Amino acid sequence: MRALRGVDLEVAPGQTVGVLGESGSGKSSLALALMRLLPRNARIASGSIEYRGANLAEFTSKQLRKMRGAEVALISQEPALALNPVLTLGTQIKDVLKAHSTLDRAQLAARSKEILCEMGFEDPERILRAYPHQLSGGQRQRVAIAQALVCRPQLLIADEPLSSLDAATQAEIVDLLQRLKREMGLAMVFVTHNAGVLWSLADLIVVMREGAVLARGSMDELQRSPDPYVQSVLFPEKSVLMAPREKAPAALAQPLLEVRNLSKKFIQRHILSRKKFMVQSLEAVDLALPEGTTTAVLGRSGSGKSTLARCIAGFETPDSGEILLEGRKQQLTRTVQMIFQDAATSLNPRFTARQVVAEPLEIARWKTELDRMARALELMEEVGLDSASAGRLAGEFSGGQRQRLALARALAAEPKLLIMDEALSGLDVPLQAQMVRLLMDLQARHGLTYLYISHDLNFISLFVQEIIVMEAGQIVERLAPSRLGRSEHPATRALVMASERLHAPGVEAVV
Amino acid sequence: MIRYIARRIGHGAVMLFGISIFLFLLLQAAPGEFLSDLKLNSQISPETIVGLRAQYGLDQPLPVRYWKWVESSAKGEFGYSFAYNVPASTLLWPRARNTLLLSLPAVLLSWLIAVPLGVLVAGSKWRWVDRLFSAGTSTLLALPDVLIALLALLIALKTGLFPVGGMTSIGAQEQSIWAWLCDLAWHMALPVAALVVGLLAMILRHVRASVGEVLESSYMRAAEGHGLSRFKLLFRYALPAAANPLISLFGLSVALLLSISLLIEVVMSWPGIGPLLLESILSRDLFVVIGAVMLSTVFLILGNLLGDILLYAFDPRIRRQA
Secondary structure (H helix, E strand, O other): OOOOOOOOOOOOOOOEEEEEEOOOOOOHHHHHOOOOOOOOOOOOOOOOOEEEEHHHHOOOOOHHHHEEEEEEEOOOOHHHHHOOOOOHHHHHHHHHHHHHOOOOOHHHHHHHHHHHOOOOOOOHHHHHHOHHHOHHHHHHHOOOOOOOOOOOOOEEEEEOOOOOOOOHHHHHHHHHHHHHHHOOOOOEEEOOOHHHHHHHHOOOEEEEOOEEEEEEHHHHHHOOOOOHHHHHHHHHHOOOOOOOOOOOOOOOOOOOEEEEEEEEEEEEOOOOOOOOEEEEEEEEEEEEEOOOOOOEEEEOOOOOOHHHHHHHOOOOOEEEEEEEOOEEOOOOOOOEEOOOOOHHHHHHOOEHHHHHHHHHHHHOOOOOOOHHHHHHHHHHOOOOOOHHHHHHHHHHHHHHHHHHHHHHHHHHHOOOOEEEEOOOOOOOHHHHHHHHHHHHHHHHHHHHHEEEOOOOOOOOOHOEEEEEEEEOOOEEEEEEEHHHHHHHHHHHHHHHHHHHHHHOOOHHHHH | HHHHHHHHHHHHHHHHHHHHHHHHHHHHHOOOOOOOHHOOOOOOOOHHHHHHHHHEEEEEOHHHHHHHHHHHHOOOOOOOOOOOOEEHHHHHHHHHHHHHHHHHHHHHHHHHHHHHHHHHHHHOHEEEHHHHHHHHHHHHHOOOOOHHHHHHHHHHHHHOOOOOOHHHOOOOOHOOOOHHHHHHHHHHHHHHHHHHHHHHHHHHHHHHHHHHHHOOOOOHHHHHHOOOOOHHHHHHHHHHHHHHHHHHHHHHHHHHHHHHHHHHHHHHHOOOHHHHHHHHHOOOOOHHHHHHHHHHHHHOOOOHHHHHHHHHHHOHHHHHOO
């Protein structure tokens, strides 16, 4: 199979080239090929990669080692997974320095501290001694960038460095990269599926499709391109034409779920000390979900929104407060189903699609084996999956299809309330749009109630009746989607600003 | 850390207690006792046997016997050997020392060989290394331990380079310490080699599998992208990250090695716990059997404790949970 076909790309010193494309367009393969880091089953069939006149494709492994990290550096996709979990961050940064220089211990420590300060850390000493699991996702990504830049490379290859970070953190990282580009004269290849971040960052944009370059030019030039694919990756929101739905009479509907005065604390040890301390994850949260409506809970990572979801779904026992489902005390029940952010890890990859969907039916001892099979196929069709693929393993489906599979599985239990914990955050915008459309469809058909948890504002105004903004375990604001742009509260403002920062101007119709 | 270890030791003590009760019940359920053979002898009157039973305390009810054993264990005697007329401990201690003399070097040697070799095979880019490795370890795994021991004996017999059995040569004690140690090492060579062969393949496979899995991870690709040397990538980045399941295996390997070593001791006539256990089971020498099994349990618990401590030292994520 050919992942890349005849791609030409040129990066001048200090220039930033954005590589834009849908999932599966070969852009990540391109990033890895530039570093000669392709997996073992891949090889460069033809062509050359020239860095300052030397062909990387013909480098020996020793030459490659000298080049990687010192001349050309990489930040990879998942900040959570880019750092070794059992080594301190100090070790990992210093090892890069040691590989490319002959600094002594004091110099190593000084340089590591310096680069962390440049990345905006105020307490580099603590970071150097910490392990990856002790930092937040945004901090980890900044450390990963520090590691890549510590030897002052000339070219940085960033492979989707923003995915899986919350919107506010994404905006911070974009600011950081922009500052570094200015201060260090860094050339950059920035691979992404989000055109919004390239507005402020890229000098030149290359649009990729099915392993080939489809179009190239500045943002302005590309905007005028008549090609529908270019338009759809530049403005994914525009390509998804959806009429805002008429508002359901939320006030009249019976509340399906009521949450009263819910609190939850976690006990944690302080980083690097033996002292225990309490983290207030939820504090006196009140909530009512009217039947047949969608409520969004927004907030940064760590604001307690996932804990709220887990309490409602029955995975956590709240310390105090009540959760009433249809007026009764709620226990772990099939009436409430949950869909998680990452279907790759929430579905057993060794199950076939049909097994995945039929499992809740089996647990409920629903009818006979044959009926269950038929129902599973029906559910797959309902969420827009081809029932002919029912025999394929869950792990073989693409990200968007897996999320549909997770949805079909949740529907099998015939729930009334569906909790979506960042269920769309891992998908690119066109896929998100398809899912939103599907969700609205299902809601209309089955009268489902949704609790939609998210850190970004994509499509919020299209399918949500009420927005709840959380910060530090508390609900800080409740508002209708139409008032989001005019909100005065700083937590809400931060979300709106981050969203504007990451999306192309003019497509804020979503807010 | 200290609390963590203390808790582990507490678990171990509870386990020993439970196993001792279980052993008493099990041996009680087994048919026959030390004196059963005497009943077949027509020259010995039933009265004598009743007297002997009373003397050995075999007529007492089980809880009383258990309590007496606990008392004698507290004194460090662990009951009494019917066959040798000595406290069980005087039989057990030298045997335990001899068993450790075989199994400790065997455990260390297997891990010292398996870890670097497994990491190198996992990191190798050539397919033939993989094939050779799979074929080799499968063969080793398929060999029964008895066969390995017998092969070792055959080698000793045919070549004459190694002693066929035993722990020291006759009269070795009278020589200088140095000569005695050399003699001991010479006798140890074959049994230790047999143990290592019995254990190596399993450890090698686990090392290769867990390091191989870590090598696929994105942080290894990131580290490679920073231009670190191959050696550093494998041993400093991949190995510690892969160590977690291996350390758990370390505790298990101690246990497994003990069961292999019992067998190999018998075949190669090494005066360890193995031959003693076999002999005492055959003669129904109750307290020696119990003592030998309890000792094996202690080794097992210590092996696992060591594994837990290593895990705590190696993995920052476990440190946090503990």
